[in-house]
Amino acid sequence: MATILLTNVKLFDKLLDKATSPLLLETDWKSILQLCDVIKTQEVGSKYTIQAIKKKFRHENPHVILNSLQCMESVVKNCGALIHKEIAQKDTMDALKDLAKKSPDQIRDKVLEMIQCWSYGLGSQYKILTDTYDQMKTENYHFPSLKESEAMFQNNDVVPEWRDDKECFRCRQVFTTFVRKHHCRACGNSFCDKCSSKYCSIPKFNIDRDVRVCRLTINEEESLQLALAMSKSDAEEKERQKKKLTEKYAQSMNSSNNPDTPSRELNKYIEDKHKEQQNLPNEIAPKETDHFISDNEIDKFISLVIEHINQFKLRMLSDQQRNRNVSNDTAVQSAFVVLQHLHPELHRFIRLLDDKRAFYENLQDKLTQLKDAREALNALRSEHYERKQQETFERDRQRQILLAQKLDFMRQKKQEYLEYQRQIYLQHLVQQELEMKNRLEQQRQWTLTYNTYTKSAGQILLTNSNVPYIQHYQQEQQIPSMENEYHSEPQLITLN
Numbered sequence: 001m002a003t004i005l006l007t008n009v010k011l012f013d014k015l016l017d018k019a020t021s022p023l024l025l026e027t028d029w030k031s032i033l034q035l036c037d038v039i040k041t042q043e044v045g046s047k048y049t050i051q052a053i054k055k056k057f058r059h060e061n062p063h064v065i066l067n068s069l070q071c072m073e074s075v076v077k078n079c080g081a082l083i084h085k086e087i088a089q090k091d092t093m094d095a096l097k098d099l100a101k102k103s104p105d106q107i108r109d110k111v112l113e114m115i116q117c118w119s120y121g122l123g124s125q126y127k128i129l130t131d132t133y134d135q136m137k138t139e140n141y142h143f144p145s146l147k148e149s150e151a152m153f154q155n156n157d158v159v160p161e162w163r164d165d166k167e168c169f170r171c172r173q174v175f176t177t178f179v180r181k182h183h184c185r186a187c188g189n190s191f192c193d194k195c196s197s198k199y200c201s202i203p204k205f206n207i208d209r210d211v212r213v214c215r216l217t218i219n220e221e222e223s224l225q226l227a228l229a230m231s232k233s234d235a236e237e238k239e240r241q242k243k244k245l246t247e248k249y250a251q252s253m254n255s256s257n258n259p260d261t262p263s264r265e266l267n268k269y270i271e272d273k274h275k276e277q278q279n280l281p282n283e284i285a286p287k288e289t290d291h292f293i294s295d296n297e298i299d300k301f302i303s304l305v306i307e308h309i310n311q312f313k314l315r316m317l318s319d320q321q322r323n324r325n326v327s328n329d330t331a332v333q334s335a336f337v338v339l340q341h342l343h344p345e346l347h348r349f350i351r352l353l354d355d356k357r358a359f360y361e362n363l364q365d366k367l368t369q370l371k372d373a374r375e376a377l378n379a380l381r382s383e384h385y386e387r388k389q390q391e392t393f394e395r396d397r398q399r400q401i402l403l404a405q406k407l408d409f410m411r412q413k414k415q416e417y418l419e420y421q422r423q424i425y426l427q428h429l430v431q432q433e434l435e436m437k438n439r440l441e442q443q444r445q446w447t448l449t450y451n452t453y454t455k456s457a458g459q460i461l462l463t464n465s466n467v468p469y470i471q472h473y474q475q476e477q478q479i480p481s482m483e484n485e486y487h488s489e490p491q492l493i494t495l496n
Contacts, residue, residue, distance in 0.1 A: 008041070008043040008044050009044055009048070011038055012039070012044045012052070013052065015031050015034050015035045015038065016035060016052055016053070016056075016071065018031045019031040019032050019067060019070075020059075020064050020067040020068045020071060021067075022061045022063055022064050024063070027067065027070055028067075032070070032074045033074075035071065035075065036074060036075060036079055039075060039079045039083070040078075040079055040080070046079075046082040046083050046085070046086045047086055049079075049083065049086070050072075050083070050087060050092060053068050053071055053072045054092065054095055056071075057099055062104055062106070065103065065107055066106065066110060069107065069110045069111065069114065070110075072087075072114070073110075073117075076114075082161065084125070084126065087118070088122070088125075088126035088128050089128075090128065093128060093129075093132045096111050096114070096115060097132070097136065099111055100112060100136070100141065109144060112136070112141055112144065113144050115133055115136065116133060116143045116144070117146070118133075119133035120146060161188055162183045162190075163183075163188055163189055163190055164190070165181075165190040167190075168190065168192040168195055169189040169190055169191055169195075169214075170192075170214065170215065170216070171192065171195055172396075173192050175190070175192070179192055179193075180192070180193060182196045182212055183212070184212065184213050184214035184217060185211040185213060186202055186213050186214070187214065187217060187385075187389075189214065191214050195215055196212055196213065196214045196215070198212075198213055198214075198215065198217075198218045199213065200213055200217075200218065216388060216392075292352060292356045292359070293349055293352040297349075298349060301342075301346075301349060304342070305339070305342055305346070308335055309339065311331075311335050312332065312336065312339065315331050315332045315335065
């Protein structure tokens with residue numbers, strides 16, 4: 001790509017030097033048109049274009065300056081909005097105003113004409129053009145009369161500006177270090193390598209070599225070619241059916257006029273003629289002009305007529321000088337007879353020339369119709385492309401809306417699930433706390449019961465300390481039974 005851009009820049013510089021050469025006696029329109037075609041591909045930047053032309057303003061030769069102004073005017077009129085945006089800059093306007101102040105009258109008039117046309121045609125979009133025109137008008141510059149046809153600017157058939165997106169326009173894949181960004185030369189959108197792997201030429205933008213395009217452009221071109229092929233096949237089918245009907249009608253007429261002639265021979269003759277036409281397709285076009293008179297025949301006829309007229313004229317002058325009777329001169333009579341015979345031939349040549357002129361006028365009308373059809377087809381193509389882009393944009397917008405709705409729904413479900421888990425956890429905590437309270441209450445009751453039992457047992461031991469050993473032994477036997485009643489351990493009480 002860098003090599004292609006460098007080559008185009010070199011080609012641009014070469015064409016600009018050729019179009020502004022000081023050796024030119026008149027404007028080199030061929031080089032200027034080629035210059036516009038190179039700029040339309042946008043492989044030479046608009047800023048570089050205007051800067052290169054502005055460098056020519058500092059040349060010492062006024063013819064170079066005048067030719068560079070002509071180049072700038074043609075570029076602005078034919079190369080679209082990017083060039084318009086570049087000329088609507090303060091430094092460009094200042095350079096033109098300085099040129100109008102310091103240059104000869106012819107250059108000053110050209111600068112005033114350009115500024116006036118730009119203000120009339122582009123002033124609504126770029127205010128600096130109107131301001132420059134009004135300022136120079138207040139400075140008593142005399143502008144020439146304006147022609148509306150000269151203030152027409154072409155914005156179509158220019159390569160669209162490349163868009164700097166972060167994801168693929170078709171598959172929405174985000175560009176990274178490993179997923180490179182590419183641009184379609186037909187629509188200007190950003191695509192990945194998979195979605196822009198096709199290469200083809202774009203005649204609409206005067207790009208004859210194969211460049212990278214997206215799949216949408218390839219599909220549109222294929223559908224257009226398919227439609228053209230289908231329409232062509234339909235036309236050929238209609239022409240074939242018409243020819244068959246004509247042959248059948250001719251066959252029926254011949255069979256009715258000549259009943260003895262077999263129809264088999266006629267069919268064979270028609271088939272042979274049809275095969276000859278199929279085998280020799282290149283001879284069809286010249287047959288349409290075979291009956292036209294050629295220029296060599298016309299020249300020969302004119303020279304013959306002039307020769308006989310000169311002979312007749314010289315013979316008449318000779319008879320007049322010798323005082324002879326013209327009616328008795330056989331040479332004059334023979335020349336007169338020859339001219340009379342050439343008169344019908346002259347009418348025949350005139351008729352043939354009229355037929356030739358009518359034929360070429362008909363061809364011109366057909367070419368005009370083809371041009372109109374091509375313009376209509378380009379309009380339909382652009383409308384179809386815009387509709388496809390709109391459908392793609394609307395489809396992407398609907399997809400984003402659905403994704404947003406799904407995301408909101410999933411967030412809502414997540415919140416509900418989290419709330420449900422929180423409620424379950426709180427219930428579990430309440431149950432644990434209740435169980436802990438019950439367990440503490442049971443332990444407290446058991447502790448109270450045990451303390452009450454130990455106090456009562458101690459009092460019994462103190463009051464019966466003087467009882468005999470037998471009674472003391474019986475008390476020891478009764479204490480475990482009481483402890484069993486209170487569900488306590490019997491070994492806790494000891495007797496000393």
